[in-house]
Amino acid sequence: MLEERVDVLRVRTPEGVSFAFLLASPVTRLAAWAIDTGAILAAWSLISAGIALLGLLSADLARGVIAVGYFVFSTGCGIALEWMWNGQTLGKRLLHLRVMDESGLPLRFSQVVVRNLLRAVDVLPVAYLVGGVAAFVSRKSQRLGDVAAATIVVHEPPVAGTDLTGLVLAKYNSLRGQQHIAARLRAKTSPALAHAALQALLRREHFEPAARLELFRELATHFRLLLHLPVELDEGISDEQFLRNVVEVLFGAKSPAPTKQDTVR
Amino acid sequence: MIIDLAKFVVAEEGYWLRLEKILERRRADPWAPLPLEEARDLDYLYRRAAADLSRVATFSSEPEMRRRLEQLVARAYAEIHGARGAGTVRLRPWQWFVNVLPQTFRRHWHMAGLVVAITLVGMIFGGVAVAVDPEAKQVIMPFPHLIGDPKERVAKEEATKEDRLAGHRAAFAGHLMTHNTKVTLFALALGMTWGVGTIVLVFYNGIMLGAIAVDYILAGETTFLFGWLLPHGVVEIPAIFVGAQAGFVLARAVLGREDGRPIGQRLRAVADDVATLGAGAALMLVWAGIIESYLSQYHEPAIPYALKIVFGVVEGGLLVLYFGFVGRTKAKKREAVRA
Numbered sequence: 001m002l003e004e005r006v007d008v009l010r011v012r013t014p015e016g017v018s019f020a021f022l023l024a025s026p027v028t029r030l031a032a033w034a035i036d037t038g039a040i041l042a043a044w045s046l047i048s049a050g051i052a053l054l055g056l057l058s059a060d061l062a063r064g065v066i067a068v069g070y071f072v073f074s075t076g077c078g079i080a081l082e083w084m085w086n087g088q089t090l091g092k093r094l095l096h097l098r099v100m101d102e103s104g105l106p107l108r109f110s111q112v113v114v115r116n117l118l119r120a121v122d123v124l125p126v127a128y129l130v131g132g133v134a135a136f137v138s139r140k141s142q143r144l145g146d147v148a149a150a151t152i153v154v155h156e157p158p159v160a161g162t163d164l165t166g167l168v169l170a171k172y173n174s175l176r177g178q179q180h181i182a183a184r185l186r187a188k189t190s191p192a193l194a195h196a197a198l199q200a201l202l203r204r205e206h207f208e209p210a211a212r213l214e215l216f217r218e219l220a221t222h223f224r225l226l227l228h229l230p231v232e233l234d235e236g237i238s239d240e241q242f243l244r245n246v247v248e249v250l251f252g253a254k255s256p257a258p259t260k261q262d263t264v265r
Numbered sequence: 266m267i268i269d270l271a272k273f274v275v276a277e278e279g280y281w282l283r284l285e286k287i288l289e290r291r292r293a294d295p296w297a298p299l300p301l302e303e304a305r306d307l308d309y310l311y312r313r314a315a316a317d318l319s320r321v322a323t324f325s326s327e328p329e330m331r332r333r334l335e336q337l338v339a340r341a342y343a344e345i346h347g348a349r350g351a352g353t354v355r356l357r358p359w360q361w362f363v364n365v366l367p368q369t370f371r372r373h374w375h376m377a378g379l380v381v382a383i384t385l386v387g388m389i390f391g392g393v394a395v396a397v398d399p400e401a402k403q404v405i406m407p408f409p410h411l412i413g414d415p416k417e418r419v420a421k422e423e424a425t426k427e428d429r430l431a432g433h434r435a436a437f438a439g440h441l442m443t444h445n446t447k448v449t450l451f452a453l454a455l456g457m458t459w460g461v462g463t464i465v466l467v468f469y470n471g472i473m474l475g476a477i478a479v480d481y482i483l484a485g486e487t488t489f490l491f492g493w494l495l496p497h498g499v500v501e502i503p504a505i506f507v508g509a510q511a512g513f514v515l516a517r518a519v520l521g522r523e524d525g526r527p528i529g530q531r532l533r534a535v536a537d538d539v540a541t542l543g544a545g546a547a548l549m550l551v552w553a554g555i556i557e558s559y560l561s562q563y564h565e566p567a568i569p570y571a572l573k574i575v576f577g578v579v580e581g582g583l584l585v586l587y588f589g590f591v592g593r594t595k596a597k598k599r600e601a602v603r604a
């Protein structure tokens with residue numbers, strides 16, 4: 001029976017703290033494996049060229065070292081890199097993947113060894129079919145090696161700061177300086193809603209005028225209902241301006257300082 | 266609820282930095298003793314960072330701060346709840362060789378016994394099959410040169426004057442090492458199939474051994490058989506036993522639901538032993554590969570059979586002493602301390 005798959009593994013500590021790991025998909029893992037295999041083959045072609053120089057001393061010895069060397073190098077490379085780079089190989093590093101203990105505890109050396117030794121079964125019959133099927137049916141996307149070593153592979157996308165380039169803010173913002181409202185706004189706004197509001201403003205030129213007005217009206221209404229603002233903070237402000245004020249508070253964007261002339265007026 | 270985020274960050278930043286410093290120090294030297302004062306500080310700062318994480322968890326526009334706190338809390342959690350020195354490995358090969366490997370083998374001797382029993386059943390099956398139906402050799406024998414008449418092979422080997430492996434000995438040894446290690450590690454890995462795959466592989470190995478032994482004994486070539494197989498076989502065959510033993514250790518962890526722990530915990534608990542047994546088997550196969558290439562393939566008159574048999578018996582005796590007795594004193598002392 002298929003287990004219910006999850007995208008996020010949430011670890012809850014005995015102290016009641018919880019933190020989440022984003023699980024890597026089998027397809028991303030396959031891509032990382034392909035990169036690793038290519039890198040190992042490329043590196044081995046260089047190393048074996050060096051070993052071949054042993055042939056000047058003894059051709060037999062060179063053949064023997066190459067026979068054992070490839071096996072040790074191809075098996076040991078994954079183990080050594082995952083150990084030294086804290087759960088990452090070259091492919092995993094490039095694709096922002098990392099091997100972790102499934103309880104969030106530090107990865108032990110024996111776990112790294114076991115998950116790599118179990119590739120012998122995961123790779124069967126061809127192209128990681130057993131491992132791939134196991135990962136697809138596993139709740140935590142684990143191949144057999146991961147199950148045996150009690151490890152998971154997580155995706156750690158780099159956190160990019162929000163790009164506010166192109167966001168035109170007003171000199172005045174009725175919400176600015178209202179710390180209770182700012183705190184309520186941040187607490188009640190989901191990341192998806194904050195992102196939607198920001199994107200609506202950044203792409204305003206791409207919308208038809210009527211659609212733009214409708215979109216801003218809907219978003220502003222939603223935020224107004226969320227915040228229960230005092231009337232004086234919202235009076236006489238267009239939907240679009242209100243949305244700009246909200247986004248400025250949410251993302252902490254810097255608005256232009258009012259000039260002396262503005263202040264006098 | 267955080268009223269002023271900027272103030273909150275300014276107030277807490279110092280605590281986060283202190284926690285980061287302690288964690289960095291632990292990462293630099295995970296085996297260093299942790300003074301009581303620093304342990305208390307670590308615990309306090311971990312709880313404080315965890316509380317901060319809960320407070321910012323609902324903030325939609327602070328992903329970087331949230332990620333930083335999540336990573337900080339996760340690292341502190343791993344430091345507090347992980348074993349001492351977790352995340353590191355102390356390379357002590359001699360200690361591993363004279364204590365860890367033999368003790369691990371003895372700790373799971375039941376599994377080794379099971380492997381031997383399955384091999385013996387396979388040997389009886391293979392031996393009887395060849396004795397009753399010589400045609401069975403066509404199916405059972407792993408290599409073509411074993412299908413023919415043993416008497417003919419022995420006569421041919423003993424009449425050969427030139428060194429057949431001249432210029433190929435190292436390559437042959439390398440091939441044997443990698444092939445046998447792959448098969449043994451495969452037996453280990455098949456433990457994840459609830460042990461079924463390991464049983465099949467060990468049983469088949471037993472069939473081949475029994476068939477070869479009975480074939481040569483019935484042909485009156487017992488001395489050749491022992492002279493040929495003992496020097497490398499007394500290490501190679503136990504190496505496969507050790508690999509399969511590790512497979513059964515895995516299988517027991519997969520199947521053992523009676524102790525109430527989830528499968529992840531059961532498997533994590535045996536990971537050290539499985540890795541140790543796998544590495545031990547691989548090490549034994551390196552030795553066996555060298556002996557098979559440089560000694561076993563040479564027969565009388567080049568090397569007397571008696572010498573090869575004595576060599577094999579001595580090796581076997583040393584192996585029994587190693588797995589049976591080495592590291593016992595320390596293990597007993599440790600048990601006494603525990604008691």
